[in-house]
Amino acid sequence: MLLDSTIVLFSIYVGYFILHPYSDFYTSKLLLMSSIVLLVSHHVFALVYRLYHKAWEYASVGEMFTIAKAVTFSIITAAIAQAVGAGNVYTRVLLITWMLHLLLIGGSRFSWRMYRDHYMKPKVEKRKTLIVGAGSAGTAVARQLLHNYDVDLIPIAFVDDDPRKYRLEMYGLTVCGNIEDIPQVVKKQNITDIIIAIPSISKKEIRRIYETCAETDAEVKIMPMIEDVMTGKLAVSALRNVEVEDLLGREPVELDISSISESITGSTVLVTGAGGSIGSEICRQICHFNPKRIVLVGHGEFSIYNIDMELRQMYQEQIEIIPVIADVQDRTRMFEVMEEFKPDVVYHAAAHKHVPLMEYNPREAVKNNIFGTRNVAEAADTFGVNTFVLVSTDKAVNPPNVMGATKRVAEMIIQNLAKESNTEFVAVRFGNVLGSRGSVIPLFKKQIEVGGPVTVTHPEMTRYFMTIPEASRLVIQAGTLARGGEVFVLDMGEPVKISDLAKNLITLSGYTIEEIGIQYSGIRPGEKMFEELLNENEVQKEQVFPKIHIGKADPMDRVELLQTIDRLLSIDMEEMKEQLIQVANRKYSEVIVAKSS
Structure with missing residues (x-):
């Protein structure tokens, strides 16, 4: 303020002395009056435009424009005062004063920025x-x-x-x-x-x-x-x-926000497997649409605790959040939960999904993926749930492995229920989910951290990939499209080579492929060289929603299906695996006839 006051007075006196040899009309009284008016008006407009509340080391064109406005209005005020007090406006003096104000007031501020830019830089190696x-x-x-x-x-x-x-x-x-x-x-x-x-x-x-x-x-x-x-x-x-997600080469699916809001806002939503990578993301996405309450069902205490705390931190005021520790294999408990909370929508994401592990533990895959799905689905049917969405996988198509076969049988269970139930049962198939538990990305990252090599099963093996948020949004969107019995499939673009994914992740981590190395370990038990989202009998070209298809997958007869899966747990492991895969590929009844004859 002191510097500006000096500049204001200096400028008008300089303007006066420049023109003094050519004009004798500027009296000392007029000069004093003009100086006082100019000084007061400058500080008034400086206050209005907050000239003393700016960080001038970051000054730019916007700040210069602010100075110009304050200076111009103060000069106009002085001109009005001259017109009223002296009956005349001494334009040339005021014009010189205005130019000096801009030069000196602006210069005093921008010189600080220039000094800071050139002489006060921290010595950081750039x-x-x-x-x-x-x-x-x-x-x-x-x-x-x-x-x-x-x-x-x-x-x-x-x-x-x-x-x-x-x-x-x-x-x-x-x-x-x-x-x-x-x-x-x-x-x-x-x-x-x-x-x-x-x-x-x-x-x-x-x-x-x-x-x-x-x-x-x-x-x-x-x-x-x-x-x-x-x-x-x-x-x-x-x-x-x-990130690897940026390199998938496919644009994410856009959602129909209004239809999702209509089905979820104000509703009670139940998510099984709510502590898992997919289930927890479904919960996060659902909370954007303001349900009345969300029931988080999961077997793992710590994972349910984590998602419960995360959602409470953001949504506790708007949404009732209920954590429930329960195992989908416990039929009685599933019926108790459905009866107590009477959800409008159920997203069933609880599953065992690791292909090689399920090859070694087929009984657990059957108990969790088949009987767990049956328990939750029949409980939903009994207590009048509006919509039931099963999270399925592309591995359910022509499955050669236990995990894919159990998920296809789970699809058949809900498809059969859909024929008679008032609940709209649907399944959603998608490919591998980047960053989910058990996916290749966390494994590759750990291998890179320890210096490699990155292990890939086969150089030509391909998979469909999507991100966790996109997979979760697809599941939620499918619930709004449900009419009962559909298997929804995302158009996932072109499949990606696992070896290319490994190479991208190595370079993204700041290493060369030669430094880390890629080791081919061979195809593991139950794995396919490539995945399919629909088999040739299921394909329908029409899309029910941009990038979402409905498959024509027909289930086995319900009575035959239930009789078959009830027998699975009573036979030895190798026979179980064989018959399970045959059921999933709808060849089981032929095998039974052949054995009987």
Whole structure:
């Protein structure tokens, strides 16, 4: 304020002395009156525009515009005072005063920023960074990196596929080429880090860019959300590493929010397996739609405790959250839970899902996946649940293994119930879920942490992949599409080679494939080289929802099915595995006839 007061008085007197040889109308009284009015009005408008409440070390065009407004209005006020007090406005003096105000008041503030930028930088060793994308997001990232001294990244150049931007400069950084030029730019400029700053980019394009970046030794990061750019909330700390999920090459399924809200808002929802990776994510997604209460059913005390605490922290005021420790294999307990809470919607995610483990423990797979599903489904039927959604798997198609066979039999159980029940029973099939318990990603990460090698069963083995949130949203969407007895299937795009997934994860972790190594261990018991989402008899081309199909999977007759599965636990393990797979492939009745004859 003291500095500004000095500048205000200095400016009007300088203006007076510059023009004094050419005008004798400016009296001492008029000069004093103009000075006082100008000084008071300046501080009034400085208060209005909060000139003394700004961090000037971050000053930019916006702050300069604020200074211009305060100075202009104070000069206008002085002009009005001259017109009233002296009957005339001395325009040339006020114009010179206005220019000096802008120069000196603005300069005094921006000089502090310039001093800070050039002489007060902390001595941090900076990592040279290439920004992919010279649009609004890329330039915002560059600006923040240039002025955030706590970050060890310094932008060196841009690359962009828009030929009109080639060789243009933004914030002193040149657009050095397009995406294909990344390896050359990295080598020439000694780049250590690459930031992908194109928020609107598709998954396929991210994969293309990342594969180009992977040809270099640079660490690759990505800007996560477009809303950070659109709302001006972009922060350098929001940058994250590229994840395997970004490289799937397929856009996530968009949901019909209104239909989901209609079925869930104000309802009682029960989730079995609520502590698991899929079940817990279903719970998180459901809570976005404000159910009246959510019942978390699970066998593991610690996992139920974790999801219960997480949901209470965010939703305790709006939603009644009820943790229930119960085993789906306990039929009596399942009926007690359904009778007590009378849910409107049930999501059945409790299951044993690890293929090789279930080959060694088929009896447990049958008890949990088949009898557990039967217990929960029949309890839901008895107590009038509106919708029952079974979380199934692509391994239920032509299953050669115990896990897939038990899930196909579970589908048959709910399909048969759907024929007679008022409850709408449906199943949802999807492929492997990235990051879920027992999936390859956590295993690969552990192997990379200890220096490798990463073990892959076969170089040509492929799987369909999706993310945990997408899988969970699909399950919830299927519940709104249910009419009873359907098997919903997600169009998961192209299958991914497990070996490619391993290679991407190694490079994402900052290593080369040669450093970690990939070891092929051979196909494990019960595994297939490739998975199918529908067999040839189930395929329907029509989509009931974007990227969601209904299969035409027909179940075995209910009486025959129940008689067959009741016999499973009374036979030895090898015969159980054989007959279970035959049931799942609908060949069991032929085998019985052959044996009887």
